[in-house]
Amino acid sequence: MRRGRLRRTGEAAYGLLLLGRQVAMALLVLLVLVAGVWTSWGTAQHALLTKGKERGTFTVGSCHSSWCTGSFTADPAKGDDRRSVRIDATVTDGKGQRIPVVLKPGTTEAVRTDLPGLLYSWAPLGGALLLASILLAGALRLHRAAWVLGLAGVGVLGAAFLGL
Template identity: 50%
Template sequence: MPAHSHSRASRPKAATALRFGQFAAMGTVAVLILIAGVWASWGTAQHVMLTKGRERGTMTVTQCADDHCTGSYQPASQGSTARDRVVLDSEVAVEKGRTYTVVVKPGTDEVVRAGTGGLLYAWVPLGGALMLASVVVAGGLGRTRLGWVLGGAGLTLVTAAFLAL
């Protein structure tokens, strides 16, 4: 058997190994992006979604500066106490003088928007992660349809949050 026939037989194996390596690497990157999106969203989403036992009420915005707004808090749930000053992340489209439904983060004077708008806003980081992962899935994994589905889901989530707020 000539020496060159052995190298031809190993080429398909090498190509298969490289394809598997690319698939594993890009799959890992896509999964890590999605995990990071869920992780970033969960910090706020847990307060909006799991409201049992949490303080719920309304906040009237009195002042906004830099990256947060402050205002008074009026309770709407049992066990909740009124506060003269609570803090809301001002990146959540708020206007001075308006009243918003909020949930108090336990042990703090920080609040997060409640309701549909607050829930959608809490998951915006996941929406961004879905859009980013769609590029990895479509380009790196060659799964174009799945990439379009992920990207569309992310865009829908971000757009819905924008419209709800």
């Protein structure tokens, strides 16, 4: 028995809606991952690519709610000493700590260049991996890929937490 034209059209439209949902969710997962990489790269590029940038040691002088300020002692022939430089408070242990850093070009903002600082700079990617894993498992039903992304996200965030 043959189905009617109206029913075939309805089934085709429903199939297109399902396909559209899958494509939209895949694009959302991709957007979340790209945003995580983009956000992480804003800080990680300075920690990874230090050639031609002012490198040295940051000594924590005082800390406020989100920033710590202190002095910057440049490595020989790598830049000039500065009296007032700031760094994110979450990457320091407090007053008196000495941290290897690089200065963002044209600013007085420092980025930690040792392993804990590098791991911390990739923390937004870890969060994006966790969020993407939830979207993959819930919306796209890709459970194995979700586990891989989720464990990678937990690994990045855990390493950053333990490193600092």
